[in-house]
Amino acid sequence: MTSVLKDNVMAGTPLPLLPTGEQQIMVACRIRPMTEEEILQGANVIAHKVADDNMVVLLDPEEDHDDILRANRSRERKYMFDVVSDARAEQQEVYAATAKLLLSSVLEGYNATVFAYGATGAGKTYTMLGTENNPGVMYRTLDDLFVEIKNYQGQREYQVSMSYLEIYNELIRDLLAPSSAFLELREDAKGTIQVAGLSEVIAKTPREVMEMLHKGNRARTQEPTKANKTSSRSHAVLQVNIKQRDVTRSHTEQVRFAKLYMIDLAGSERAAQTQNTGKRMMEGAHINRSLLALGNCINALSEKGNTKYVNYRDSKLTRILKDSLGGNSRTVMIAHVSPASVHFEESRNTLNYADRAKYIKTKIRRNVIDVSYHIAQYQQIIKDLRNQTQLLREQKEDLETRLLTANEARFSRLSDNTTNERYRIEEGLKLKENIVQAYRKQIDARRALLDIDSGLMDVKHECVRNEAIIEHHDSNKENSPRNSKKTSDDNTAVDSTISDSSVQRARAELRVLEQERVKLEKQRKVQLKDFETAKSDARRLLEKVTKKMTSVEQRELLNLLSQNFEHEMKTVELQAEIFAREHMIKNKDLQLLRLSQHKSLCDTIIYQQRRLIQEHQLLVPGDLDELYQLYSRDIDEGLLLHDLKTHAVRTTTGANGKSTLPFLSQIAEEDLTSASTSVTSFHLSSNNSRRNQLAPSLPANRTLSDQDLFTPVRNDKNHHDSKQDSSAAKTKPISYSHFNFDQSSRQQLTKGNSLVSMSSESVDMPVTKNETSFTRSKNHLAPPANDSSNHPVNNRTKLRKQTQDIAAKAAQRRANLHHRELMEDMGTTASRDPIVSKENAASIYGLEITPVKPKKTVTINDSAVNRNRTNDLRRTNSDSPELIPIEPTLPTTNYRATKTQPKKRSISHGSTLNNRSTLPIANVVVPREHF
Ligand SMILES: Nc1ncnc2c1ncn2[C@@H]1O[C@H](COP(=O)(O)OP(=O)(O)OP(=O)(O)O)[C@@H](O)[C@H]1O
Numbered sequence: 040m041t042s043v044l045k046d047n048v049m050a051g052t053p054l055p056l057l058p059t060g061e062q063q064i065m066v067a068c069r070i071r072p073m074t075e076e077e078i079l080q081g082a083n084v085i086a087h088k089v090a091d092d093n094m095v096v097l098l099d100p101e102e103d104h105d106d107i108l109r110a111n112r113s114r115e116r117k118y119m120f121d122v123v124s125d126a127r128a129e130q131q132e133v134y135a136a137t138a139k140l141l142l143s144s145v146l147e148g149y150n151a152t153v154f155a156y157g158a159t160g161a162g163k164t165y166t167m168l169g170t171e172n173n174p175g176v177m178y179r180t181l182d183d184l185f186v187e188i189k190n191y192q193g194q195r196e197y198q199v200s201m202s203y204l205e206i207y208n209e210l211i212r213d214l215l216a217p218s219s220a221f222l223e224l225r226e227d228a229k230g231t232i233q234v235a236g237l238s239e240v241i242a243k244t245p246r247e248v249m250e251m252l253h254k255g256n257r258a259r260t261q262e263p264t265k266a267n268k269t270s271s272r273s274h275a276v277l278q279v280n281i282k283q284r285d286v287t288r289s290h291t292e293q294v295r296f297a298k299l300y301m302i303d304l305a306g307s308e309r310a311a312q313t314q315n316t317g318k319r320m321m322e323g324a325h326i327n328r329s330l331l332a333l334g335n336c337i338n339a340l341s342e343k344g345n346t347k348y349v350n351y352r353d354s355k356l357t358r359i360l361k362d363s364l365g366g367n368s369r370t371v372m373i374a375h376v377s378p379a380s381v382h383f384e385e386s387r388n389t390l391n392y393a394d395r396a397k398y399i400k401t402k403i404r405r406n407v408i409d410v411s412y413h414i415a416q417y418q419q420i421i422k423d424l425r426n427q428t429q430l431l432r433e434q435k436e437d438l439e440t441r442l443l444t445a446n447e448a449r450f451s452r453l454s455d456n457t458t459n460e461r462y463r464i465e466e467g468l469k470l471k472e473n474i475v476q477a478y479r480k481q482i483d484a485r486r487a488l489l490d491i492d493s494g495l496m497d498v499k500h501e502c503v504r505n506e507a508i509i510e511h512h513d514s515n516k517e518n519s520p521r522n523s524k525k526t527s528d529d530n531t532a533v534d535s536t537i538s539d540s541s542v543q544r545a546r547a548e549l550r551v552l553e554q555e556r557v558k559l560e561k562q563r564k565v566q567l568k569d570f571e572t573a574k575s576d577a578r579r580l581l582e583k584v585t586k587k588m589t590s591v592e593q594r595e596l597l598n599l600l601s602q603n604f605e606h607e608m609k610t611v612e613l614q615a616e617i618f619a620r621e622h623m624i625k626n627k628d629l630q631l632l633r634l635s636q637h638k639s640l641c642d643t644i645i646y647q648q649r650r651l652i653q654e655h656q657l658l659v660p661g662d663l664d665e666l667y668q669l670y671s672r673d674i675d676e677g678l679l680l681h682d683l684k685t686h687a688v689r690t691t692t693g694a695n696g697k698s699t700l701p702f703l704s705q706i707a708e709e710d711l712t713s714a715s716t717s718v719t720s721f722h723l724s725s726n727n728s729r730r731n732q733l734a735p736s737l738p739a740n741r742t743l744s745d746q747d748l749f750t751p752v753r754n755d756k757n758h759h760d761s762k763q764d765s766s767a768a769k770t771k772p773i774s775y776s777h778f779n780f781d782q783s784s785r786q787q788l789t790k791g792n793s794l795v796s797m798s799s800e801s802v803d804m805p806v807t808k809n810e811t812s813f814t815r816s817k818n819h820l821a822p823p824a825n826d827s828s829n830h831p832v833n834n835r836t837k838l839r840k841q842t843q844d845i846a847a848k849a850a851q852r853r854a855n856l857h858h859r860e861l862m863e864d865m866g867t868t869a870s871r872d873p874i875v876s877k878e879n880a881a882s883i884y885g886l887e888i889t890p891v892k893p894k895k896t897v898t899i900n901d902s903a904v905n906r907n908r909t910n911d912l913r914r915t916n917s918d919s920p921e922l923i924p925i926e927p928t929l930p931t932t933n934y935r936a937t938k939t940q941p942k943k944r945s946i947s948h949g950s951t952l953n954n955r956s957t958l959p960i961a962n963v964v965v966p967r968e969h970f
Contacts, residue, residue: 093122134175150363197283198283201251205258205260435603467593499556
C-alpha cells in the first residue's frame with residue numbers, strides 16, 4: 040500500500056481503490072520545524088524523517104546509551120506512513136502529496152476528507168490554513184478545484200457551495216453566520232449526519248471561497264496558551280459540496296454529488312504542560328474528551344476484521360467524522376508532531392494513533408443519482424435540444440460560408456499545375472454533401488420507425504379495449520342467472536349490460552385491428568432494416584470523410600455536422616420515449632377506472648348489507664364487526680379515495696400542470712351525462728363521520744331515515760332553503776322498507792308508466808310530476824319498525840337476494856358518483872384534448888354515441904323534487920318538451936357498463952340526456968357520507 044501510494048504521490052494520480060471498493064485511510068505525517076521557544080528551552084530534535092522511506096523515527100530523549108540497566112527499555116519508535124514530510128517541506132509539497140490526490144475523485148462524485156491531527160502547537164492550523172503569504176491545504180484545494188472545474192467547461196456543469204462550522208466546548212457554531220444560535224446534529228434515515236440550520240453559501244470563484252474562508256476564520260475561537268500563542272480552541276470543519284451534471288442534456292442524466300471535508304482539529308493538551316486554568320482548562324477538557332472519543336473510534340475501526348462496536352456518539356466531532364472514518368469517503372489524515380524532545384509524549388501518542396489509523400478502511404462509492412425526467416420536463420429538454428440544434432446549425436452554416444469563401448479564394452489562386460488540389464477540395468465538398476444526406480436519411484428512417492411504433496401502440500391499446508368489451512359481455516352472459524328466467528319486461532331491464540351491437544362492433548374492430556397490426560409489424564421489419572442500413576452507411580461514410588478531410592476547418596465542420604445530427608437523433612428518441620410513456624399512462628388510467636368501479640361495487644354491497652343487518656337486527660360475529668369498523672375508518676378518513684384521486688391527478692397531469700392524458704375525465708364526462716341524473720341530487724356531507732355515528736350506534740328500534748341518508752343538492756337553486764328545511768325534514772323521517780313489497784305489487788308497478796322511484800326494489804311505482812320521493816315514501820312505505828317483526832331473521836335467502844339486487848343497482852350509481860368526484864377534483868387541470876375519443880370512452884360502457892345538438896335542460900320546478908332527486912327528471916327546452924326518465928340501474932353485478940338498448944340508446948355530446956329506456960326509474964343513491 041505504502042509503495043503504491045508513494046508512486047501515486049509522485050505521479051499526482053488519485054488514490055487507488057482496493058479491489059473490494061474499500062479504501063484504506065491515507066496517513067501522512069508532518070514534522071514541523073523547531074519553534075524559537077523550543078530552542079530556547081534547549082530541546083533536542085527527536086523526530087526524524089528517514090530519507091525516502093516514509094519512515095519517522097522518534098528517539099527517546101531519556102535514553103542514555105551508557106546506562107546498561109535502561110539499554111533494553113528504550114522508548115525509541117519507528118513508524119511507517121504513506122507520506123512523511125519534515126521541517127523542510129513546503130506547503131505546496133504537503134498539499135500535493137495529500138489533499139490534491141483527492142481532487143479528481145471529488146469531481147467524479149466521491150466524498151473525501153482531509154483532517155489534521157496532533158497535539159497543541161504541533162502545526163495543524165499551519166498546514167490546513169497556513170498564512171496569508173503561504174496558504175495551506177484548504178486554500179490550495181479550493182483553488183485547484185476551480186481550476187479543474189474550468190477545465191471541464193462546456194462538458195460538465197458544477198455547482199460549488201460551502202459551509203464552515205466549529206465545535207467549541209461541544210457546541211456547534213456556524214462560522215459563516217457566527218451570530219446565529221448553536222446548531223444541532225441530525226441523523227437522516229440513511230444514517231448520514233447533518234447539521235441542522237447550517238448556512239450553505241454558493242461560491243462561483245475561488246476568490247469568493249477565500250473571502251468566506253477568511254470570514255469564518257476570523258470568527259473562529261483562538262486564544263493564546265502557554266503551549267501555543269495562536270492556539271485553536273475549537274475543531275473547525277470546512278464542508279465543500281460539489282454537484283455536477285453533464286452539459287448535454289438527455290432524457291436521463293446522472294447527477295453527481297460529493298462532499299469534501301477539510302478539518303482542522305483542536306490539539307490535545309496536557310494541563311501540566313499548557314498550565315491552563317479556568318476557561319482555558321475547561322476548553323482543554325472538552326477538546327481532550329472529543330479527541331479521546333476520536334481515538335477510541337480509531338482504535339475500534341483499526342481492529343482486525345473491524346468487528347468491534349464503534350461508538351461515534353460520544354462526541355460531536357466523531358459523529359461528524361463518522362463517514363470520513365468508517366463510511367463513504369476517501370480520507371487523508373495528516374498527523375502533526377513537534378520535533379522537540381520536550382514534546383516526546385505528545386508526539387509518541389500522536390504517532391501511535393496515526394499508526395493505528397493506517398488500518399482503517401472506508402467503503403467508498405460514487406454519489407450518483409440517475410435523474411429520469413417526468414414528461415413535463417421532457418418538453419423543456421426537447422426545447423433545449425432544439426435550441427442547441429439551431430445553434431449548431433447556425434454555426435455550421437457560418438462555417439460553410441467561410442469555408443466556401445476560403446475555397447473560392449484558394450481556387451482563384453490556383454494555377455493549372457495545382458489541379459489536383461482543386462480536385463481534392465471539390466471532392467471534400469462532395470463528401471460533405473454526402474454525409475449530410477446520409478445523416479438525413481438515418482433521421483428520416485428513425486422517424487418513420489417511430490411513426491410505425493406509435494401506430495402499433497395505438498392498435499394494441501384498441502385491441503385490449505375491444506377484447507375487454509367482448510370478455511365482459513361473455514362473462515355477463517355466463518354469470519347472469521336472471522337471464523334465463525326473466526319476464527318480457529325484465530328482458531329489457533336485465534339483459535347483458537353491453538349491447539350486442541357494441542360487442543359485434545368490437546369483434547369487427549378487432550378483426551380490422553388485427554389486420555392492421557400484421558401490416559404494421561411487416562412495415563416495421565422493413566423500416567428497421569432501412570434504419571440499420573442508413574446507420575451503417577452513415578458510419579462508413581463518416582470514417583471515409585474523416586480520413587479525407589485534412590484541414591482544421593474541414594474537421595471542425597465535420598464535427599459540427601456530427602453534433603447536429605446527434606442532437607436531432609436525441610430529439611427523435613425523446614419523442615419515442617414520450618409516446619411510450621403516454622401509452623403506458625393510458626393503460627394505467629384504464630386499470631384505475633376499472634379498480635375504482637369495482638371498489639364502488641364493494642362499497643355499495645357492504646353498505647346495503649350493513650343496513651340490512653341493522654334493520655333486521657341480525658347478529659354479526661365480533662370479528663366481522665371489527666373488520667367493518669376498520670373498513671369504515673378507511674372510508675371516513677377518505678384514505679382510499681384520496682390515494683385513488685392522487686394517483687389519478689398524477690397520471691393525468693402533464694406539462695405545466697396541464698393534463699396530457701384526459702382519459703379518465705373523458706370517460707367521466709360521457710358517463711356522467713347519464714349518471715348525473717342520480718348523483719347530482721346529493722352532495723357529500725361535510726361531516727364525514729356521519730355514517731359512523733349513524734350506522735353502528737343506531738338505536739335498535741330506529742331505522743335509517745332519508746334525513747340520515749340524503750343531503751339536498753348543493754347546486755340546486757333550493758339548496759339554501761333545503762338547509763333551512765333540515766329541521767322540518769327531521770320531524771318527518773322517511774323510512775326505507777324496500778323489502779316489504781311483494782313481487783306482484785312490484786311487477787304491477789313496473790308495468791305502469793312510472794317515471795320516478797326511490798329504489799330499485801321498493802319504489803317502482805307511478806308518480807306524478809308533483810309527487811316527491813319523500814311523499815311517496817311516506818304514503819306507500821310501511822315503517823320498518825313495525826315491519827321488522829314481519830321479517831324473521833331466518834328469512835335470509837330472500838333478504839340476500841334482495842340485497843344483491845339493490846347492491847348491484849346502487850353500485851353502478853356509486854361508480855358514477857366516484858367518477859364524478861374524481862373528475863371534479865381534477866377539473867382544474869383536466870385537458871380537453873381527447874387522447875381516447877368520446878366514442879371509445881363510451882363504448883367501454885357499451886353505449887352507442889349519436890351526435891346530437893346540445894340541449895339546455897331544465898329541472899322540474901318542484902322544490903321538493905329538486906331537493907331530493909333533482910336530476911331524476913329533466914325537461915328539455917325543445918319544442919315538444921318531453922320527460923326524460925333516468926337510466927335504470929341494473930340488477931346485476933356488472934359495474935362497468937350501463938344497460939343499453941341498441942336502437943334507442945345514445946349518449947349526447949351535449950350536456951343533456953336523450954331518449955332512454957322507458958322503464959320505470961330506479962334511483963338508488965347511496966350518499967357518500969355512508970361510505
Ligand atoms: N511547518 C511549519 N513551518 C513553520 N512554522 C510552523 C510550521 N508548523 C507550525 N508552525 C508554527 O508553529 C506554531 C504552532 O502552530 P499551529 O498553531 O499551527 O499549531 P496547532 O497544532 O494548530 O495548535 P493548536 O492545536 O493549539 O491550535 C505557529 O506559530 C506556527 O506558525
